[in-house]
Amino acid sequence: MDGVLAMRVSDIGEFGLIDLIKNDTLYNPSDVVVGIGDDTAVLKHPPEKLLLATTDMMIENVHFVVMPDNGEQIGYRAMAANVSDIASMGGFPTHAMISIGVRPEMEASYIEQVYNGLKKCSKLYGVNIVGGDTVSSPQNLVINVALLGVVEQENYLLRSGAKPGDIILVTGYLGDSRAGLELITNRVKVSKKTEEYLLKRHYYPTPRVKEIRAALKAAPINSADDISDGLGNEIHEIASASNVGAVIWFDSLPISDAVKEVADLTKKDLLDYVLFGGEDFEIVMTADPENAELIAKVIKDETGTEATIIGKIVDRSEGILLFRDNQYKKIEKKGYIHFKQK
Numbered sequence: 001m002d003g004v005l006a007m008r009v010s011d012i013g014e015f016g017l018i019d020l021i022k023n024d025t026l027y028n029p030s031d032v033v034v035g036i037g038d039d040t041a042v043l044k045h046p047p048e049k050l051l052l053a054t055t056d057m058m059i060e061n062v063h064f065v066v067m068p069d070n071g072e073q074i075g076y077r078a079m080a081a082n083v084s085d086i087a088s089m090g091g092f093p094t095h096a097m098i099s100i101g102v103r104p105e106m107e108a109s110y111i112e113q114v115y116n117g118l119k120k121c122s123k124l125y126g127v128n129i130v131g132g133d134t135v136s137s138p139q140n141l142v143i144n145v146a147l148l149g150v151v152e153q154e155n156y157l158l159r160s161g162a163k164p165g166d167i168i169l170v171t172g173y174l175g176d177s178r179a180g181l182e183l184i185t186n187r188v189k190v191s192k193k194t195e196e197y198l199l200k201r202h203y204y205p206t207p208r209v210k211e212i213r214a215a216l217k218a219a220p221i222n223s224a225d226d227i228s229d230g231l232g233n234e235i236h237e238i239a240s241a242s243n244v245g246a247v248i249w250f251d252s253l254p255i256s257d258a259v260k261e262v263a264d265l266t267k268k269d270l271l272d273y274v275l276f277g278g279e280d281f282e283i284v285m286t287a288d289p290e291n292a293e294l295i296a297k298v299i300k301d302e303t304g305t306e307a308t309i310i311g312k313i314v315d316r317s318e319g320i321l322l323f324r325d326n327q328y329k330k331i332e333k334k335g336y337i338h339f340k341q342k
Contacts, residue, residue, distance in 0.1 A: 009102050068110075
């Protein structure tokens with residue numbers, strides 16, 4: 001085995017690579033008739049539920065940098081990003097198909113690391129890996145995850161349901177992932193406790209499947225989105241889809257002590273992390289004002305995750321604003337946008 005792992009992908013070929021990664025892929029096999037090994041997977045689907053489908057692609061030197069020991073982390077994040085999309089719709093994930101483009105000179109052991117990360121996240125959320133594709137990529141490692149999920153017909157959530165008067169809630173803490181990236185890219189020196197916390201939050205995010213399911217049991221959710229591109233961007237997405245405005249209360253934003261420590265050391269505004277950092281994979285949602293506190297309480301009681309009231313939905317004419325230091329300021333729509341000219 002050690003000899004195989006030391007080989008390059010070009011040494012073992014496509015089918016040797018498939019043999020290396022195809023095991024331990026079913027974690028909830030009752031709905032899988034046929035998994036990896038045939039032309040397509042054959043899956044059962046509960047007739048009373050709606051089918052959810054999402055996909056996300058990650059490309060080397062765009063979304064991540066390959067380093068000798070980070071394959072598992074990249075794989076985990078690739079799956080987590082998709083699980084978070086399913087959570088934001090109110091559902092839970094079921095089956096995944098993974099396609100990967102590999103540079104032939106890469107070590108097979110690194111690709112096995114990537115799949116170990118994909119499997120690690122899949123196991124946590126009961127996702128079966130039921131197929132995919134492996135191809136040669138001449139320049140960059142490419143990972144694409146296509147994920148299916150299910151949701152009850154009365155529970156699916158959209159960005160477009162927010163209405164004036166709604167209260168805005170968010171799960172967890174904001175800015176942790178961006179602060180973790182700061183430690184990696186800019187070698188910011190922090191306490192050991194802070195470093196361990198932020199790197200875990202960056203490399204191993206927690207999609208909020210349990211949290212959104214708890215929220216739905218507590219009271220109706222009017223709209224929801226996952227925070228992949230920063231809270232500021234996601235508020236714009238909800239406001240645009242719902243034809244409303246929003247006010248975010250800075251003093252109510254859930255910010256960890258670790259993020260405050262990094263912001264203090266880098267001399268950056270906390271907003272760089274909290275509003276515009278991205279990839280926290282928390283859920284931002286809106287609900288009727290009489291239900292907001294109950295939703296936050298049930299999420300905390302059932303999952304242990306904090307849920308915080310951070311603002312309100314207003315009329316579209318009022319815009320999208322941040323209330324900070326007794327002043328209202330416009331929240332710009334920032335974040336990474338593919339194909340945008342620099």
